[in-house]
Amino acid sequence: MSPVVTRRPVPYPALGGCFEQDDIDAASAVLNEAAGPNPNFLAVSYEAEFQAAFARHEGAAHCEAVNSCGTALDLCMMVLKIGPGDEVITTPLTFICTASTAAARGARVVFADIDPRTLCLNPEAVEGKITSRTKAIIPVHFGGLAADIESFDRISAATGIPIIYDSAHAVGARSRGRPLGGCGQASCYSFQSNKNMTTLGEGGAVTTNDPEFTEQVRLRKTFGYVYGPQLRVTTIGFNYRLTKPQLAVGRTQLAKVDRINTQKRAAMRRLTELLADVEEIIRPPDFPDDHAAHLYTVRIDSRRVNISRSELLEYLKREYEIGTAIHYPAVWSWEVLQQLDHDRRDCPVAENVCGEILSLPVTAQSTEEDLEYIAWGLKQTLAALRRAV
Ligand SMILES: Cc1ncc(COP(=O)(O)O)c(C=O)c1O
Numbered sequence: 001m002s003p004v005v006t007r008r009p010v011p012y013p014a015l016g017g018c019f020e021q022d023d024i025d026a027a028s029a030v031l032n033e034a035a036g037p038n039p040n041f042l043a044v045s046y047e048a049e050f051q052a053a054f055a056r057h058e059g060a061a062h063c064e065a066v067n068s069c070g071t072a073l074d075l076c077m078m079v080l081k082i083g084p085g086d087e088v089i090t091t092p093l094t095f096i097c098t099a100s101t102a103a104a105r106g107a108r109v110v111f112a113d114i115d116p117r118t119l120c121l122n123p124e125a126v127e128g129k130i131t132s133r134t135k136a137i138i139p140v141h142f143g144g145l146a147a148d149i150e151s152f153d154r155i156s157a158a159t160g161i162p163i164i165y166d167s168a169h170a171v172g173a174r175s176r177g178r179p180l181g182g183c184g185q186a187s188c189y190s191f192q193s194n195k196n197m198t199t200l201g202e203g204g205a206v207t208t209n210d211p212e213f214t215e216q217v218r219l220r221k222t223f224g225y226v227y228g229p230q231l232r233v234t235t236i237g238f239n240y241r242l243t244k245p246q247l248a249v250g251r252t253q254l255a256k257v258d259r260i261n262t263q264k265r266a267a268m269r270r271l272t273e274l275l276a277d278v279e280e281i282i283r284p285p286d287f288p289d290d291h292a293a294h295l296y297t298v299r300i301d302s303r304r305v306n307i308s309r310s311e312l313l314e315y316l317k318r319e320y321e322i323g324t325a326i327h328y329p330a331v332w333s334w335e336v337l338q339q340l341d342h343d344r345r346d347c348p349v350a351e352n353v354c355g356e357i358l359s360l361p362v363t364a365q366s367t368e369e370d371l372e373y374i375a376w377g378l379k380q381t382l383a384a385l386r387r388a389v
Helices: 021-034 044-057 069-079 096-104 123-127 149-159 211-221 244-274 309-320 348-356 368-388
Strands: 062-066 087-090 108-111 134-138 164-166 186-190 204-208 297-300 357-359
Touching (some): 021 244, 044 062, 062 069, 062 211, 069 096, 069 204, 069 211, 087 096, 096 108, 096 134, 123 149, 134 149, 134 164, 297 348, 309 368
Parallel strands (some): 087 108
Antiparallel strands (some): 062 204, 297 357
């Protein structure tokens, strides 16, 4: 890149995929219908069609669309009857709700360490944390890279403990070519705005191969309704459903998510090339075709360089208008979880990694110039801060 570089703001994207004319048309069709002579926002057929398409896409037998990944996880905790006295093992490197949905049901969250290369939950560390009280294990497919499914399958088969995958980052991801929606007991997806597909800003799904599990999820997301000649309510349930415009847009977003993933993977591979000579950072693992390419997360290599992450983020923003995000602070550091009796021992990798990571702004629309600018800005920043130390 030439030494004279034009400043080009690259904010951290609020929209992870893209929103196009077909999405606008799909939402408009629902709104136009509602403004016509037979207004109707009931979503039954749209829901069935979206759920079938999403299940197919993720290689699962069943899907229940819900209004977020948080509610998807919450429903799974309810169906598994997680409660006081139970333990749920998960990763410290995740969004708050992977842990807080178990805590909300009164369970003790037990943190196991992560693999330093993939940043996903380490199955061996999980095995060391299993007790007779362990009622579920929740791995996260971090950034869109599948967790170690085969090892978790083995652990579940040996212990009978159900695996609930937090697949918030992983629509379209695969593990050695195997789709993720039917893995474990269930898989929980997010269609929130910054994911690679979105149902108008919020949304989610639970997929599973287990017909009884999906029925239990369906009951709880729909007031506990049992339909029949007479409507019955046999289970406490809520309303966690998606709206008709969201489901309509879900279909158009789903139709393009593989393209978005492919474009993001290409951009991420290119950024990895551009950062090849940067010694101070640890780049993410490769982006093979199985990767859903949600996050591009690097680590400041604290063994090689003593640079404060917050200074680096501020410098990138102030000097180069390059936006970043932290995915994530260690989940145990949130106040609400600190007040509870959660087990955070023996996670040295996560302790380090959570203080070193930052995500760079890569989108499906990133141009070669954007990527070169991000790489250049990061190199300049590292050089400046290194000199200042
Ligand atoms: C790993 C992970 N799990 C769960 C969630 C929650 O998703 P939602 O906002 O759809 O509830 C997120 C959201 O970013 C996430 O990153």
